[in-house]
Amino acid sequence: MASQNNNQIATAIFQMLFELATGNYRFRKEMPAEENLFTKEIELLNHFANLWEEKIIHLHFPTPFYSFQSSIQHTVIINTKGQIQYLSPSFAFHLNYKPIELKETPIYQLLHKNSTDLLHNEINQLSESTIIHLIFVTTDNLYLPHFCSLLKLYPSELISINLITTMFQNIEDNNHLTTNPPAEPDDTILFNKIYNFISKNTEEQLPSTKEIAKQFGVNESKLKQGFKAHFNTSIYQCYNDIRLKKAFDLIQNTTLQIKEIAYSCGFNDYVTFSKAFKKKFGFAPANLKRPE
Structure with a gap:
């Protein structure tokens, strides 16, 4: 139980580091009720964020209204027709599928209707790496919003789609x-x-x-x-x-x-x-x- 709790705290600290790296110096991690493995680190990060906020404000820089994370979570590779050629198993599990079920499946079948035209248009004109927002749909019809990076894999015609965050707004x-x-x-x-x-x-x-x-x-x-x-x-x-x-x-x-x-x-x-x-x-x- 203690190990699970420490893992959750470590994940929250990792998120705070991402937030600070992207300019969100308002993010804070609540101090745990009892001292634990990460108490000192949480205290230091919160102290750093406070100092950073004061410095930035006095440098006459407005507080960023939003921030973003950019860690790659899942990867799927499609051909120009949108058919899945390769995928990380985590991508399939993320949508409640088994990996074998998605091989050769058109990725458009896994997207919300508002995202299908967007992805199709981007694929047709893709020349360099770009980031778009897509909404995936699970087997039980739940929506998973993600920012995705699109990258053409030269010299092949394959396209890599990397799901990089769920904080799409x-x-x-x-x-x-x-x-x-x-x-x-x-x-x-x-x-x-x-x-x-x-x-x-x-x-x-x-x-x-x-x-x-x-x-x-x-x-x-x-x-x-x-x-x-x-x-x-x-x-x-x-x-x-x-x-x-x-x-x-x-x-x-x-x-x-x-x-x-x-x-x-x-x-x-x-x-x-x-x-x-x-x-x-x-x-x-x-x-x-x-x-x-």
Whole structure:
């Protein structure tokens, strides 16, 4: 049991290292209730993240709104017709198939309908390595979103598809990062504090912009305009996206009931949550594959 717990903590530390490497210095690992094998490492990483956040803010660099991981999880190789030629066994098991069942199977049969045309078009014009977002479908009709790298294997006509992450909203939402940071370093500090306030209070209803402005000693107009300048999104949209990202992670990585997750992420009822989730990700919360 202790070994299993240590493995889980090690995995969480590995995730934190990825997050830090991709610029997300807000990520923190909660300290365990009791001292364990990784207590010192967790403490050091959290301390480093705190120092890094302070330095970056004072260098007048806006907090990244999203981050991404880039570890390859599974690989499948197809021909130009989309038929599977080779695959890592883990790819088949990931979709609840046996490896032998997928040999020569058109990969399009394993994709959500929204992904089939996308992959077909990319294959037809593929000249160099590229990354696209695909949604795979398991045997029990659950959806598995992944970013995938596509690479043509010269001199053959085979194409390698590497599934590199399930946190699919992160990369495509990098356009939230501003390319023209505001001129005042003090403003950068202020709006990062406001962002932190929003991200740490997703279990409650978001206060009005008037209340937030009063709390941080800024007028409401500057609050709205400054936040938009830093993050290319409104305060409410930022709050909503953070809640939905948190819900996505909890659904995919815990066994909590989805309704319980919805309430813990600040939604008053499941129907509202389900509609917002589907609008954001393109499918219902119940369609995500969950831990056994």
